[in-house]
Amino acid sequence: MTVSPFQRILFALYIAIFFVYLLGPLAVMGASAFNTPEYPQVWPFEGFTLDWFGKLFADQDMMYGLKMSLWIGLLVVCISVPIGLAGAIVMTQITPRARSLYYLVVVSPVLTPGIIIGISTVVFWRQFTGQTGTRFLYDGVILTVFGQASFISAYCMLIILARLQRFDRAQEEAALDLGASYPQVFFHILLPFLKPALFSAAVLAFLSSFENYNTTTFSILSEKTLTTVLAGRMRQGTTPAISALAVIIVAVTVLGAIVYEILKRRADAAAVQRQRAAQAAEEEELAGTPSPAPA
Amino acid sequence: MSGIGGLTLTIGLPLIAALVLAALSAYERRTGTATGPGFFQRNGLAIGLYLVVAVGFWAFFIILLPQLAMVDMSFRPKLPPAQMGGPKDLYTLENYRYFLFGSTTSTAEWNWIHIKAFFLTIGVSVVITAFNFVICYPLAFHMAQSATLARLRLLLLLLIIPYWVNEILRAFAFRVLLSSGGIINQLLMGSGLTSEPFDFLAADIGLYMGLSYAYLLMMIFPLYNAIESLDRNQIEAARDLGAPWWHIHAFIVMPHSKPGIASGCTLVFMLTAGALAAPLVLGGPRTLWFTPIVYDRFYQAFNWPQGAAYALILLVTCIVFVLVVLRAFRLSLGEITR
Numbered sequence: 075m076t077v078s079p080f081q082r083i084l085f086a087l088y089i090a091i092f093f094v095y096l097l098g099p100l101a102v103m104g105a106s107a108f109n110t111p112e113y114p115q116v117w118p119f120e121g122f123t124l125d126w127f128g129k130l131f132a133d134q135d136m137m138y139g140l141k142m143s144l145w146i147g148l149l150v151v152c153i154s155v156p157i158g159l160a161g162a163i164v165m166t167q168i169t170p171r172a173r174s175l176y177y178l179v180v181v182s183p184v185l186t187p188g189i190i191i192g193i194s195t196v197v198f199w200r201q202f203t204g205q206t207g208t209r210f211l212y213d214g215v216i217l218t219v220f221g222q223a224s225f226i227s228a229y230c231m232l233i234i235l236a237r238l239q240r241f242d243r244a245q246e247e248a249a250l251d252l253g254a255s256y257p258q259v260f261f262h263i264l265l266p267f268l269k270p271a272l273f274s275a276a277v278l279a280f281l282s283s284f285e286n287y288n289t290t291t292f293s294i295l296s297e298k299t300l301t302t303v304l305a306g307r308m309r310q311g312t313t314p315a316i317s318a319l320a321v322i323i324v325a326v327t328v329l330g331a332i333v334y335e336i337l338k339r340r341a342d343a344a345a346v347q348r349q350r351a352a353q354a355a356e357e358e359e360l361a362g363t364p365s366p367a368p369a
Numbered sequence: 370m371s372g373i374g375g376l377t378l379t380i381g382l383p384l385i386a387a388l389v390l391a392a393l394s395a396y397e398r399r400t401g402t403a404t405g406p407g408f409f410q411r412n413g414l415a416i417g418l419y420l421v422v423a424v425g426f427w428a429f430f431i432i433l434l435p436q437l438a439m440v441d442m443s444f445r446p447k448l449p450p451a452q453m454g455g456p457k458d459l460y461t462l463e464n465y466r467y468f469l470f471g472s473t474t475s476t477a478e479w480n481w482i483h484i485k486a487f488f489l490t491i492g493v494s495v496v497i498t499a500f501n502f503v504i505c506y507p508l509a510f511h512m513a514q515s516a517t518l519a520r521l522r523l524l525l526l527l528l529i530i531p532y533w534v535n536e537i538l539r540a541f542a543f544r545v546l547l548s549s550g551g552i553i554n555q556l557l558m559g560s561g562l563t564s565e566p567f568d569f570l571a572a573d574i575g576l577y578m579g580l581s582y583a584y585l586l587m588m589i590f591p592l593y594n595a596i597e598s599l600d601r602n603q604i605e606a607a608r609d610l611g612a613p614w615w616h617i618h619a620f621i622v623m624p625h626s627k628p629g630i631a632s633g634c635t636l637v638f639m640l641t642a643g644a645l646a647a648p649l650v651l652g653g654p655r656t657l658w659f660t661p662i663v664y665d666r667f668y669q670a671f672n673w674p675q676g677a678a679y680a681l682i683l684l685v686t687c688i689v690f691v692l693v694v695l696r697a698f699r700l701s702l703g704e705i706t707r
Binding site for chain 2: 085088089092093095096097098099100102103106113114115116117156157159160161163164167168169171172176179180182183184185186187188189190191193194195197198199201202205206220221223224227255256257260281284285286287288291292300301304305308309312316317319320323324327328331335
């Protein structure tokens with residue numbers, strides 16, 4: 075492969091521009107959180123301050139929204155992961171005649187614009203709860219969880235399905251032959267095999283729920299989440315306190331990513347070590363057993 | 370779906386689906402096309418019930434019935450709650466007529482503002498999708514085919530950080546960047562290119578940049594996944610045979626990654642056309658974008674049926690458009706969501 079120095083420089087330049095485009099706006103916004111002026115600005119830098127972080131934490135609405143966002147995120151994880159798991163298992167068992175229709179139905183929320191999911195959720199539950207006398211279910215938090223669960227469950231299903239397709243059904247049959255019951259197979263063989271996918275699905279579900287705005291703004295009714303409070307603030311005008319919030323979110327994300335990276339490296343190293351130990355044990359065993367004497 | 374009919378449908382539809390599936394399974398068992406244990410035999414009663422209830426609730430109460438309720442509402446007149454389901458609650462095309470011709474009291478022939486905003490939304494979404502594809506493709510190719518593992522991990526990390534900053538804040542970043550006292554205008558004026566701050570937001574440049582930025586990663590990950598599965602030997606072989614670089618991309622890499630390209634483009638297009646956060650934060654009062662109009666039907670005009678009709682017009686147009694484009698490239702929806 076021959077690449078001229080000119081091409082190499084051109085490509086490096088492209089990468090640099092791409093990441094300036096990707097990270098630059100966030101960096102500028104982040105910097106404005108530490109500048110003193112009332113309006114978020116980076117230049118001229120009039121003085122370093124941490125006041126905007128204080129103002130952010132003193133903001134009652136914002137803190138309430140944050141609390142609700144965390145709650146809704148947890149509820150969405152509790153609903154979407156089990157639904158995604160069931161969806162993936164059914165996908166592998168449903169008759170091929172119905173499979174493509176089923177697939178179309180459950181994956182469609184991924185492609186549906188968020189506002190449409192939000193609107194339809196509100197319209198349906200308003201009528202349904204009115205007709206069945208279950209008005210207590212017509213609540214911003216519950217509707218938001220349902221609305222978000224529609225597409226987040228589909229994300230979870232796709233993640234779990236990818237791993238499920240590598241599952242060897244012989245394991246299940248072996249356990250059944252050895253006298254295990256169906257729930258035992260499910261809890262002791264299938265779930266442990268799917269654990270990494272379930273974990274990824276849970277993380278993705280929480281983060282997708284936490285950052286969602288398009289669906290939430292409709293389904294939240296009179297309640298508030300962090301994103302709807304933010305959108306309201308944005309209409310009134312902007313302060314660097316909003317930038318301060320972005321700084322915190324970026325910091326938490328980077329921290330989370332680093333922790334994940336370290337854990338993954340450690341797990342990889344442990345796996346390599348285990349493999350080596352197993353190999354050594356196997357060799358030892360082979361060396362220990364008397365090999366059949368050549369005739 | 371007001372009245373008794375709606376409730377019957379709500380309960381009847383899942384039941385009919387369950388019956389059809391059970392009948393299909395019994396039929397296949399009799400004709401011998403399906404073998405092995407039945408559904409409840411294979412999963413056990415408890416787990417079988419969990420699967421049926423979870424998937425049934427999701428497919429019907431979270432996905433299908435709400436969509437049906439929205440379609441139904443879009444064909445109904447705006448009525449006070451007391452009259453819903455009453456004699457005045459008849460099906461009508463009024464909400465769709467309004468989109469085309471506007472209020473019956475207005476003198477204009479067509480509802481130009483809404484129609485213009487609608488087509489502008491679709492057109493700009495197409496341009497943004499194409500733009501995102503062009504700027505993401507080289508990086509995706511580099512990550513998938515030539516980057517070392519350490520560099521790949523770094524690039525992935527850098528890509529993921531902005532993804533978890535929510536859409537509102539990402540749009541806000543552009544507002545800080547492009548405002549009249551923002552750093553871009555400072556640079557422009559400092560370098561003597563302009564003497565007055567340029568109003569990027571009023572010119573909608575801020576909105577279009579913010580929209581492109583918001584869904585950049587929805588493009589890069591499907592592209593990366595698709596290109597990664599290409600065997601590198603194919604590229605080497607083409608190169609050994611003397612193919613110029615653009616031949617390699619046009620005749621080997623792109624055809625191979627067609628499903629990934631289609632899925633990235635579909636996602637970006639649908640998300641851009643349906644975006645609400647960026648237009649709210651970066652749009653001015655004169656900005657033409659369709660989703661804020663839909664939003665206003667609900668929360669300013671308080672005309673929910675009309676809002677439902679507008680939302681449906683957007684959804685159906687987007688779906689038809691995507692299906693036509695996929696058809697032109699000979700791809701099915703199943704391939705791209707995999």
